[in-house]
Amino acid sequence: MTKIVGVEIVEHEPDPAPLIELVGVRAGYGSIEVLHGVDLVVREGAVVALLGPNGGGKSTTVKVLAGLLTPTAGEVRLAGRCVNGTSADVLARLGVCTIPEGRGIFPNLTVRENLRMATQTGTRLSRVEETAYARFPRIAERRNQLAGTMSGGEQQMLAMARALAVDPAVLLLDELSMGLAPLIVEELYELVAQVASEGVSILVIEQFARTVLGIADTAAIMLSGRIAAVGTPQEIEQQLSSAYLGGSHE
Amino acid sequence: MSNFLFYTVSGVALGAVYAIAASGLVVTYTTTGIFNFAHGAIGMFCAVTYWQLRVDWGVPTWLAIIIVVGAVAPALGIFLEIAIMRGLEGTSEITKLVIPVAVLLALNGLATWIWFDDPTQVKSVDPFFGSLSTVSLFGQHLLWHNVIGVFVAIAVAITLRIVLYRTQLGVTMRAVVDDRSLVRLNGGRPDRAAMAGWAIGAMAAAIAGILISPLISLQVLALTLLVVDAYAAAIFGRLRSLPLTFAGAIVLGLLKSYWDWFSAGGTKWPFLQNFRNAVPAVLLFVVLLALPQDRLRGAVVSRTRESFHVPTVRQAVAWGVALIAGIAMLQAIVAGPDIITLEHGMALGVMGLSLVLLTGYAGEVNLALFSFAGIATIAAWQFDVGPGGNALTTSLSVPGLAIATLICALVGGLVALPALRLRGLYLGLATFAFAIFVLNEVLLQSDQLTFHQLGLKFHLDLFTGGTLTVPRPNWFGVDFHASERSYLMLLCVVFVLLGIGLIALRRSAYGRALAAMKDSPAACATLGLNVTRLKLSVFMLSAAMAGLGGVLYSAQLRTVSGANDYDVFLSLGLFMLVVIGGVGYVSGAFLAGVFGGISFAVLGSLFDKLAHDYASFEPLFHFGGKFSTLLGSALAGIFLGRNPTGVAQQIMDGFRPLARARTAVGIWIAAEVALWVLSWQGPLSHWWFAIITFVSVFVVPRIIMMRYPDRFAAELGRPAPSDDDVPLELVGLARPFTEADRELFDAALSIAASTEPV
Amino acid sequence: MDPVLEVHGITVRFGGNVAVDGVSARVEPGRVTGLIGPNGAGKTTLFNVVTGLLTPSAGRVVLGGRDVTRQPPFKRARGGLARTFQRLELFTSLSVRDNIRVAGEIRNRWARPRIDAVAEADRVIELLGLGALADRGVSEIPTGMARRVELGRSLMTQPKVLLLDEPASGQDEQETDEFAELLVRLAANGTAVFLVEHDVHLVMATCAYIYVLDFGVLIAEGAPDDIRSNQAVLDAYLGESLT
Known part of the structure; x- marks a missing residue:
């Protein structure tokens, strides 16, 4: 999945099938809804970066995908099949591997x-x-x-x-870089890139990291429980600093 | 020296049994987060099953052990996990405490029913290889049984170590403790770990029960209380560490054994003759004092949301007046023995109010209500009657009651103090240990105690002769000794006054502070609240209320037995019943009194009466009677105890919509009053009155709702009439014809809307 | 001006991890002091140390010139410290109004002269724009509003130092702007406000001085303009680009 900078490659073959799909997913905790209709696709072998400030619903999205939280509306599809309400341990045995926020140990x-x-x-x-x-x-x-x-x-x-x-068939990484020195983060993401090249579909959640854009095929920004923007990493990077720092620098 | 060796070795042997029991408790607690109060009861149940197999049916010892430890115990543990405990994840601390308590009471009821129905028949199990088979060690003759016990404990320790550290299941069990959802993300099944936790816990309880039953008598009480010894040992490891738990168990065994030595088997100091059984309680308090302060708890994210409506004081007064009127009417139509049943229920209700304050408002636990009742009774008796006095001619005095109440508050403060810095569970454990202490040091004190101090001689009567005759009040010119009916009304008035007082308290600044502390101690502390002091004050206040209720309860019984009327299981049972009733509500305490004092007693006597009248169905009715008296409340606890807001709120929610049909409700009440008049004047038996009333409570609201389907569309589970899509021609068939339809037809047919109401 | 709150060399270790490593900071009355940093940088941990919910492995907390490192949380609160929580700690069995009122009543247990908790609660409800929600249960209201209830609750103790842990998350843009105004007004009245916030816009708009934490270490401090142009801060926030 190397990118040749400056050369436009027109792909003729059809896109790989979606491995994970979220369609209009709503979810929350008790009476508080956090996700207000999220649509997201991760295709086979792709790396998708989901970015955005705290409280936007990124971790909740991971919880829904991992089966720790059942959506109240919408559908979660794994290889085309609806897996709403399938428990996390079943999904794990089906090949959905999650490293949750904090330390997954x-x-x-x-x-x-x-x-x-x-x-x-x-x-x-x-x-x-x-x-x-x-x-x-x-x-x-x-x-x-x-x-x-x-x-x-x-x-x-x-x-x-x-x-x-x-x-795993799918890897969900939630805030891998949290509290780690930049050098270690870099090492970890090199590894993620390597894994991706072996054909694993990856969804990476990060709050503050350009690092992850370097390895992503697609990136999305999540704000207030909705996907605010989807695009190539380059497109998304343009919008990033304004999403975090309110456009007040650069 | 040889004595020292003997008692040391005996202590280690005893400690070995405690170690086994305690390790099971710890394994269950750490893997499931549920403190298994029924641990001792499971051990008891397995020990009696073992007796059944080995003694009664003559199964070889080794086979009996394999059946009990290898099959019965794990099956029981797994059954409890799947059927009862699995649903408790994410529920409140109180629910997690009350359900095991209900299981304990159910197992005790079941064992009593099957094996201990006849109290004269004594059951015993011989030690392994008989009581004469000894081995010589360091010049001491030791029972083989004890030696085997030590080796079994070592084997259990090694096995647990291997299972927990070397097997996939064991590693998963430990992983669940760290992070339950991460286990699932790893593809593991936390449910299986929980099942294993319960199975291992039950097996450990079974082994301990089998080992200890030859050393103590084979009784429900003694074996069930093994749980106290077990948790006193487990507290050494803060309910987590197995090695420290084993150490604590050995310390406990040694202390008990050395106590036997120093007190010459309990004969040296008469007033400490039962102290042996209180050793674990004392040890527990000492260890609690040494534990470091817990971190302040934040708000608990609970799956089940508890929220209690707090009535206004005005509403409380209205309900209080209604209750007094209702009881006054009821007592007018029932006969003597039933009055006593009603009194008993009402007295339990008064005691239960202390839990509404403590558990319902403040979120803390007291499992020693009846111990406070016992202490208060003695205090009031000493003050008003005294040794040699005649309780029957004495009036219970207000100062006597006040002193009894005050003493309970002070004792309550002392009991709670060591545990207040710690999590709620520790306070529950401390109060239960206190109950054991009071049982042995106060309630079972059947000899008059004489102390020689400073050349003076003191006599102290606690339960001299085992029983005490308690004075009743002679207030406002009414002699409550003479009339059960007036005493019932007194209890009712006290209940109502205390209830109104509680609601006023909950609506005061103090009550709001309690609610805030219950929700988030951490947030309270950052607002400057001394959480420990507030907890202490509410515990003391509630202990005082328990004491006040306790004296009235004892006076209701007139003659009380120290061993039976303040039983530790009564405290557990009342706690459970108040939670079932609705621990956040005054009416919850009332319902607890109805359940505990009245309903199962009435059911029991009803079945007895039926069995007597219809001899051919005698076995069936006999079964029903046993079932309701021995198991009824425990099963109610298992099924209803997990509803955090209790039956009281369910009932209120069921009746609240009826405010929309006031006329119909008025007619219903009038009909009830008419029935009451019939019953009062004789033509209608009070049994029929009770049955009709009971049925009407369930049926009439439904009838009223069916009569006004448009007003109760939501309650009846139908769409509101405005937005239904029944074809016009089917109206009246598919659903009842309503006012709205009539207007619709009128409009369609151009008929002027009738102004006359239908 | 003299600081009303100082922390000196605070270190917190969990197991082998150092969550906060030798952090020193000062909070002065009459202004908003910011504490920012990526997730997991140790901001909430530092707040827990300051309020006494967590005992540090090393370091001192000084409140109003007195060393309070060994004091329990309630004593520090009585010394003029109040806070809100990132993970909400509301009293769920009480209404919005009673949540705020009970804080005044708790204050009346330890402070003189007493305040009229009912009237004061009404004033705070008005101030925070919670009037429409006042009689609702706190578990029924949106997170942004719930955060305001927590702020209202802490204001009832009339604190000298106010620690706010992500008070704006869950509030929309307009609410956040109102909130910024409110913070500035509070500070102008002499309260020392210590603010943890992810909304950097809010931080830049309100804070006179900012501390930046990154994996437990203080990597920068200074006025907003210095922080904005500080390379270490940019790296911490955006990560080093591989492209």
């Missing part, structure tokens, strides 16, 4: 035990460990350490390692 389990939790999708522990340690040698050194005592970057690596070891 169990702090009071060791690194090995964390990886063991990934085996519930059917991959053998030895294979999960092999893949994870090969990608992240730093984690291999800490395999018997409690995950909560590692640094933030290492914890996020563990979460990624867990996600990648299970060969």
Whole structure:
């Protein structure tokens, strides 16, 4: 999926089929509706970046996709089939892998035990460990350490390692960069790009990051529970700083 | 030295059993977030099943153990999880406490029904290899049973370690504790972890029950209270850490054993003869004092929203007057024994009011209501009657009642103080431990206590001889000793006054502060509220109310038994019933009194009467009677206890729409009054009156709504008549003919609208 | 002017993570002080330390010249500290009016002279434009309004220092503008306002001085114009571009 800057490539082959679709999805917590009709498509093998300020409903969108929250209206489709109300563990076993906001790890389990939790999708522990340690040698050194005592970057690596070891069809990443040093974020996104090139469909949620635009095929801005803009990363980047800083700089 | 060794080894053996029980409690609590109050009851149930197999049916010991620990216990645990506990995720702390309490009461009722119906028949289980089979160790003869117990505890510890750290299921169980939704995102099934948590918990309870039943007697009470020993041990590990829990259990076992040594088996100090059983409670309080302060809790995002309507004081007064009038009418038509049943219910209602304040308004828990009742009764008795006095000719005095109430407030403060810095559950545990302490040190004190101090001799009567005769008041020129009817009315008036007082309190600045604290202690603290002090004050106030109600309750019974009338299970039962009734409402306490004191008693006696009258159906009616008295309220708790706002609100919500048909309701009330007159004057039996009234409560609102379908369209589940699309020719068939239709027809047929109402 | 609130070298560790690392800041009366930074930078953690809901691993909190690091939250509140919460902490069993009123009643438990909680609550409801919602339950109103209720509640204690944790999220543009005016007015009356906010527009419009946190470390501080042009801040917010 390399892009040749400055050369317009006209694609003749049809777009790949949508793997994930949100159609008019409304969802919320109790009486408070957070998503007011969200439409979003992630095609097979594509990387979609969902950006926007806090409170816009990005994490809620991830929760709906992951099956942690059932929409009150609209449809969530996975490979064309409606999966509204399918529970998160079933979706996970179907190949939807989510790294939630915060650290997607169990702090009071060791690194090995964390990886063991990934085996519930059917991959053998030895294979999960092999893949994870090969990608992240730093984690291999800490395999018997409690995950909560590692640094933030290492914890996020563990979460990624867990996600990648299970060969997901879809990867949902919520605020991967939160609280991490830019260098580590860069490393992590290089990895995401690599995974994408292997054909995994990826939805990346970020609040403040141009970083992610570099690897995305499509980007969207989410404001107040709606998709405010969709376009190429270049188009979206133009609008970004005004969305965050109110156009008061640059 | 040899004594030291003997008691140390015995203590370790006892501690081993507690360790097993406590580890099960911890595993269930950490994996499901539910503190299993029924843990001891499960152990009891399994121990009695073991007795059934091994002693009664003669199954070989090893087979009996395999059946109970390997099949009955896990099946029971999994059944409880699937049928009852699964629905509790995301419910309030109170619900999570009340449902296990209901399970405890149900298991106790069931065991009593099946095995302990005949109190004269004593059941016992021999230790493994008999009571003579000993092994020599360090020159001491030890029972094989105890040695086996220690080894089993070690085996349980190793097994738990392997299961929790080396198996997929165990790792998932621990992962659920960290982050439940992340487990699901990993493709794991938290439900299975919860089932395993309950199965392991129940198995541990079963092993502990089997091991301990030869050491203590095979009784419902003693075995059920194993839960107290277990949580006293588990509190060492803050209900989380298994190694610290094991350590705590050994400490507890040693303390009990050394106490046996120092007190020469409880004979050295007569007033401390039952202290052995109070050791876990004392230990619990000491550990609570040492625990660090909990972080202030923020607002809980609860799946079930509890919101209570608070009536105005004016409404409360109106309802109070109506209640007094209703009870006055009711007592006029019922016979003597039924008056006593009504009195009993009303007394329970008065006691239940203290929980409306504490649990309903402030969100805290007291599981020792009847212990406060017992303490207050003794205080009032000492003040008004005293040793050698005659309670039957004495009046309960206002100062006596005031002192009893004050003492309860002070004791309540002391009980609550260590737990107030901690989460609500700890206060619940502390109060229950206090109940155990009071049971052993006060209520079972059947000898007169004599103290020699400073050359003076004190006598103290607690429950000398096991019972106490309690004075009733002789106020306003009415001798409440003489008339049950007047005492019923007194209780009713007290209930109404306290109820109005509570509602006024809830509507005051103090009451709003309580509500705020219940919703978010953290936010309250940042507004400058000393949360600990407010909690302390409300606990003391509620303990005082429990004491006041308790004295009236004891006076209602006239002669009370320390062992039976202040039973710890009564406290649990009343707590459960008030939650069922609606813990945020004064009427919830009233309903608790109706359920606890009246309904199941009436059902029981009704079945007895039927069994007597229709001998051919005797087994069936006998079954019904047993079922309603032993299991009725516990099952009601299991099914109704999870409704956070209680039956009171459901009833009110059901009747509120009737305000739209005042005339019909007026006719209904008039008809009721007419029936009452018939019953009062004799032609109608009060049984028929009761049955008609009961049925009409359910049927009449429905009839009224059907009579005015347009006014009650929403309640009847029909679309409002304005926007329905029944073809014109089917109106009157597909749905009732309404005023609107008539106007429509009139307009269509150009007939002037009639001004005459239909 | 003398600061009414100071934090010195606050460090908070959770397990092996450092959530806040040696942060020092001063909040002065009569102006709005901003605290900004990306998600997870440690802003709310710092607020929890200041209000006493969290004990820091190191560092001191000084309120009105007195070291309050060891004091429980309620004592700090009595020392003139009030706050709102990012994750709402409303009293859900009370109406909007009673949420605000009870705060005045709680204040009357510890402060003299007493205030008329009913009248004062009415005034605050008016001030915050909550009149139409006053008798609704707080769980029925939109988040933006709920945040105003929290602000109203904290105003009832008549604080010297007001800590606001994302008060504008959930409010629309016009509401936010009104809100900015309100903050400036509060500060003008002498209250020291400490504001955590993601709406940088609001921060720039109201704050006289801004602190920027990024993964627990203070990366910049200064007047709004300095912050706007600070490269470290831009990097923290937008991430380093790979393109």
